[in-house]
Amino acid sequence: MNKLLKTTSVVALTFSFVGEAAATEWNVSVWGKRRAFTEHVEKLAELVSAKTNGDFTMNVSYGGLSKNTENLDGISIGAFEMAQFCAGYHRDKNRVITVLELPFLGVANLEEEVAVSNAVYAHPAAAEEMAQWNAKLLMTSPMPQYNLVGTGEPRNTLASMSGMRVRATGGLGDAFKAVGAVPTSVTSSEAYQAMESGVVDTVAFAQHAHLSFGTINQADWWTANLNPGTVNCPVVVNIDAYESLSDEHRAALDSSVDEAIAYYLENYGKLLEKWDSVLAEKNVTKVEISDDVLKEFRATAADPIRDAWIKDMEAQGIPGQELYDLVEKTLAEKRGS
Incomplete structure (x- = not known):
């Protein structure tokens, strides 16, 4: 009997270790607080856990694992298993995907943004660089197209943007610099303080970031278009x-990836639907930029920055023209479908 009990205990212990070995726990590094920008990460964790009966779990940390500008470095050394980052934080480390940050690409909605991102992410050059x-x-x-919130008189002409101190990263910063503004790349978490202090x-x-990081609370106006x-x-x-x-x-x-993205789009759509009421509630003026000003902005910023980006990438051995053409082709196919 004792021998039987001993054998049973060993078997049970063995199965216990097998069960523990089969469990997977990942740490996920994001920043700020839970918001529309992170809902797909949260949904992904929920779906994966459900599909594996809790054997694969993700612990989503909002700034507790790394600074947002160091998330890619953390991934590289295995400090955590998953992370979110923005290309503009370190353009030299993720050159390929900066094609998606070129100004005035003409992406009209979130569905098109998903399509062009997926196309570029699937390109061998992107996979190679990330590896x-x-x-x-x-x-x-x-994310939808960025727009400005500001203090004082609205910046609704290119002349009024000259000398403007603007928090803008990546290609957006280049675009505003092209019309005489002074871009700075303070992190999203520092934007409110920079605005409050007059930096x-x-x-x-x-839109979600203006809400989440409080910049809408400092604003007198917002550029709608x-x-x-x-x-x-x-x-x-x-x-x-x-x-x-x-x-x-x-x-x-x-x-679970496509399901998480679908949830993100649905959730973000609800935020966009109520945006006008948010502006009214916070007494922020909605500013419409004239077509002539928009045309002038594109002529000044879009073509020269795009051409310079392609030339720079090609010089570094990255297929810049091919990547830009891929974005254009993907947009055309998305609209055709």
Whole structure:
């Protein structure tokens, strides 16, 4: 009897260790607070856990694991398994995806933003560059076109933008610099303080960020239709962690990406629907930029910045023209479908 009990205990202990070995727990580094920008990450964690009966869990940390500007570095050394970052934080580390931050690409909505991001992420040059950081591009964080909030008189002409101190990163910063503004790349978490202290007088964000980081509370006005572009913020996973997943867990992760993005789009759509009421509630004037000013802005910023970007990328051995053409082709196909 004792021998039987001993054998049973060993078997039970063995199964216990097997169960523990089968469980997967990932740490995910994002920043700020939970908001529309992070809802796909939260949904992904929820879906993966449900599909694996709780055997694959993700702990989403808002700034507790790393600074937002250092998330890619954290992925590269395996400090955590998943992270979100924005290309404009370190353009030299993720040159390929900066094609998606070129000004005035003409992306009209979030669905088109998802399409062009997916196309660029799938390009071999993007995968190769991210592999240098031990990172695999998993999904985008689609954002609408950025617009300005500002203090004082509205900046509704190019002349009025000259000397404007604006929080804008990446290609957006280049666009505003082209018309005489002075861009600064303070992080999103620092934007409110920069605006409050007068370091900047305008901030370029998508709607959710103006809400989440409080810049709308400092604003006198908001540009409804400037639409100079947006930033691209992928979610990446550590390659070693991804390849170490069991087939079941990897399938649960991969199959949840499209579902998480669909949820993100639905959720963000609700925010956009109530944006006008937010402006009214906070007494922020809605400024419409004239067509002539928009045309002048595009002529000044879009073509020269695009051409310079392509030339710079090609000089570094990156297929800049091919990547830009891919964006244009993807937009045409998306609209055709």
